[in-house]
Structure formats: structure tokens, C-alpha cells
Amino acid sequence: MFQPKEVFIGLRYTRAKRKSHFVSFIAFISIAGVSLGVFALIVVLSVMNGFGNELRNRTLSMTSHATVTGLDGYLSNWRKTSELVSRQPKVEGVAPYIAKEVMLSNGRRVGGSLVRGIIPELEKNVSQVESKMVSGTLTDLKPGEYGIVLGRELANSLGVYEGDRVTVITPQATVTAVGVTPRLRRFKVVGVFEVGMNQFDSAMSYMHIVDAGKLFRLKDKVSGVRLRLTDLFEAPAISRDLGRALGEAFWVRDWTRQHKNFFKALKTEKTVMFIILLMVVAVAALNIISTLMMTVTDKQSDIAILRALGITPGSIMAIFLIQGAVIGLIGTVIGVALGVPVALNVFEIVSWMEQLFSTDFLPADVYYISDVVADVRADEILTYALSAFAITMLATIYPAWKASRTLPAEALRHE
Numbered sequence: 001m002f003q004p005k006e007v008f009i010g011l012r013y014t015r016a017k018r019k020s021h022f023v024s025f026i027a028f029i030s031i032a033g034v035s036l037g038v039f040a041l042i043v044v045l046s047v048m049n050g051f052g053n054e055l056r057n058r059t060l061s062m063t064s065h066a067t068v069t070g071l072d073g074y075l076s077n078w079r080k081t082s083e084l085v086s087r088q089p090k091v092e093g094v095a096p097y098i099a100k101e102v103m104l105s106n107g108r109r110v111g112g113s114l115v116r117g118i119i120p121e122l123e124k125n126v127s128q129v130e131s132k133m134v135s136g137t138l139t140d141l142k143p144g145e146y147g148i149v150l151g152r153e154l155a156n157s158l159g160v161y162e163g164d165r166v167t168v169i170t171p172q173a174t175v176t177a178v179g180v181t182p183r184l185r186r187f188k189v190v191g192v193f194e195v196g197m198n199q200f201d202s203a204m205s206y207m208h209i210v211d212a213g214k215l216f217r218l219k220d221k222v223s224g225v226r227l228r229l230t231d232l233f234e235a236p237a238i239s240r241d242l243g244r245a246l247g248e249a250f251w252v253r254d255w256t257r258q259h260k261n262f263f264k265a266l267k268t269e270k271t272v273m274f275i276i277l278l279m280v281v282a283v284a285a286l287n288i289i290s291t292l293m294m295t296v297t298d299k300q301s302d303i304a305i306l307r308a309l310g311i312t313p314g315s316i317m318a319i320f321l322i323q324g325a326v327i328g329l330i331g332t333v334i335g336v337a338l339g340v341p342v343a344l345n346v347f348e349i350v351s352w353m354e355q356l357f358s359t360d361f362l363p364a365d366v367y368y369i370s371d372v373v374a375d376v377r378a379d380e381i382l383t384y385a386l387s388a389f390a391i392t393m394l395a396t397i398y399p400a401w402k403a404s405r406t407l408p409a410e411a412l413r414h415e
Contacts, residue, residue, distance in 0.1 A: 062197075328391075
């Protein structure tokens with residue numbers, strides 16, 4: 001279908017003549033629209049990738065890649081289970097934990113918390129909470145001393161600092177001579193951490209696993225063991241293999257299940273944004289239709305002469321398909337050429353703009369992620385470019401078909 005003569009004529013029609021400057025201007029607008037659409041796709045979705053990575057990293061800095069627990073929610077012999085799990089391939093770290101919901105109080109200030117009992121020396125194998133400490137260290141949690149580490153927002157809401165004491169109130173009740181009373185104990189604040197995510201900083205706390213076992217009367221039981229894997233993206237497959245190796249008495253969950261709705265929402269938001277931004281390219285494609293329709297009208301006599309010389313309707317259609325493809329290709333290439341460098345340097349560009357306008361686009365006291373980061377992925381760039389080019393090609397079909405239906409006698413009647 002695409003012979004050298006069709007390519008030559010199609011490329012010739014893309015060049016402006018004196019009497020067709022308006023058509024060329026519309027073509028320029030079409031190229032600019034496609035470029036803008038591809039540019040927006042690359043920059044916006046790369047920034048969304050960066051935010052998604054940042055959120056995932058912050059989440060996994062506090063949670064584990066996978067957890068192993070019993071069917072009743074507890075492990076009786078966690079040391080044996082930890083030893084068995086640590087021998088499995090692709091498991092880098094293992095640490096036991098106790099997880100319970102409690103109420104914390106300081107005078108009239110009260111706040112809820114998910115308290116996690118840990119062994120400080122082993123916790124670094126499965127999380128990065130030690131590196132998130134802004135006051136004190138995890139090693140300050142000593143068995144029998146009843147120390148507690150709080151998230152920064154939680155500590156602020158309770159009005160406590162390192163060295164102060166808070167009352168931990170458990171949902172378990174104690175039966176006494178005066179009736180049923182809640183079980184509580186005073187703990188000393190030995191440290192404060194800050195992750196940068198409200199769900200952890202405002203509701204998470206840590207204590208030594210020995211103190212947690214006594215507080216919740218678990219004896220030697222724990223809630224389970226947390227795992228760090230060699231590749232977090234292979235967590236579902238590794239968890240399935242680990243579940244088969246351990247047997248039916250254990251329940252293995254990976255991070256994709258624990259935060260399924262959150263990451264699914266991020267993926268859905270990205271998909272919707274891709275569709276919305278692709279509409280920018282579709283609007284530019286409407287200009288391509290206008291350009292080609294005006295070109296077809298302007299070249300009626302040329303088309304009639306070509307048909308009289310024996311060129312087939314398919315060749316006429318190919319000429320205008322090539323013209324539309326050139327517009328779409330140029331616009332796509334320009335969009336990629338501009339979008340990729342901007343996405344790769346978006347942090348520096350935003351910083352420069354903040355200095356230029358003396359403002360802060362993402363204030364740290366409002367947004368937990370205050371830096372604009374981007375993750376440019378080659379496969380996604382290719383997808384965006386091909387999608388945009390495919391839309392421009394679809395826009396050329398009707399004008400090209402219309403040109404191929406031109407009758408020589410009708411076109412030359414008024415010449």
C-alpha cells in the first residue's frame with residue numbers, strides 16, 4: 001500500500017505553500033497539541049510513580065514484607081518457627097512481634113494506639129524504624145523496665161516527651177473485689193520516631209516484647225513473626241511457597257494483602273489519570289482531522305489528476321495517512337524529547353521554581369511528602385508514545401478515506 005510515490009507525495013503535502021499557510025498553521029497547532037499531551041503524560045505519570053514509590057517505601061519501612069502467624073492469631077513456639085522460616089530461600093530477616101490495640105493517657109489527654117512488642121536487636125532485620133528515631137533509640141527498650149517509644153504525632157497529641165510517663169490501658173479487664181476494672185500500667189517514654197506518614201506517626205507505639213507479653217498475659221506466645229524478603233515485588237509468590245513449606249497450621253500474609261486497598265487505589269488513580277491526559281492527545285487529534293480535511297479540499301484537483309493518471313484509491317488514502325502520520329510522529333517525538341528530561345530533573349526544576357517565586361509548593365508542615373520525585377520507566381514511556389501515536393493515526397483514517405472517494409470528473413468540473 002505504501003509505495004515510494006505515496007510517501008513522496010504525502011511528505012510533499014506536509015510542506016507549506018503560499019496559499020495554504022492557514023492549513024499549515026492548523027497542522028502546527030496539531031503537532032503542538034500532541035506534544036503537550038505526550039509531555040503531560042510522561043511528567044505527570046512519572047511523578048505519580050515517584051509518589052507511589054515513596055509511599056510504598058515509607059509504608060514498608062514500618063511494616064514487614066510478610067508475616068507468619070498461627071490460625072488462632074498467635075504463635076506458641078516462635079523461636080522454632082523463626083528458625084524454620086529463616087532457612088527458607090529468599091528470606092533475609094526474621095523478627096517476632098506482639099500487636100495489640102491500647103489506649104494511652106496522660107492526664108486528661110487520651111489517644112488510641114497500635115502497640116507493637118518487639119525485640120529491639122532483631123527489629124532492624126525487618127523494618128527501618130531505628131533510622132526514623134528523632135529522640136532516643138530502640139535499644140532503650142529494656143525488658144522489665146516498661147519503656148515505650150511513640151510516634152511523633154501521638155506524642156504531641158498526648159503532650160509527652162522523652163522521659164515522661166504515660167498510662168497504657170488494655171482492653172483486657174481485671175476482676176477485683178470492687179468489680180471489673182480495666183488493666184493498665186504506667187510506661188516511661190524512652191524515644192520518639194517520625195516516619196512521615198500520619199497512620200504511623202499518630203497511632204503507632206513500641207515496647208519490649210517481654211513487657212508486652214506481661215501486659216497482655218501472653219506468657220511465651222507472640223502474635224507472629226515478621227519477615228524481610230530479598231525482593232519485595234516477589235512477596236506474593238514467596239509467601240505462597242513459604243505457606244506450602246510450613247503447612248496448614250500457619251497463615252502467611254504478604255504486604256500486598258495487608259495494604260491491598262491502598263495500593264489498588266493508587267493504581268486506579270494512575271489509570272484514570274492516564275485516560276484523562278490521553279484525552280489531551282485526542283483533542284489534538286481533532287485538529288489533525290481538520291488539517292487533513294482542509295488539505296483534501298485544497299488538493300481536489302491534484303487528487304483528480306492523480307486518479308486520471310491511474311493511481312488507485314488505496315494509494316490516495318495512503319498519501320493522506322502518511323501526512324497524518326508525519327504530524328503525529330513529530331508531535332510524539334517532541335513530547336518525548338521534552339517530557340523525559342523534565343521528568344528526570346523535576347526535583348531540581350521544582351526547587352528552582354520555589355526559589356524563583358519564594359514559595360513552597362508542598363509545605364512540610366502540611367504534606368508528609370514535601371519533595372516532588374519522579375520515577376521514569378522506559379516501558380511506560382514507550383506505552384505513552386505508542387498510545388498517542390495510535391490516536392493520531394486513528395484521526396487520519398476518515399479524511400484519508402474521504403480523499404480516496406474523490407471522483408475525478410466531479411473534482412475537475414469547476415477547474
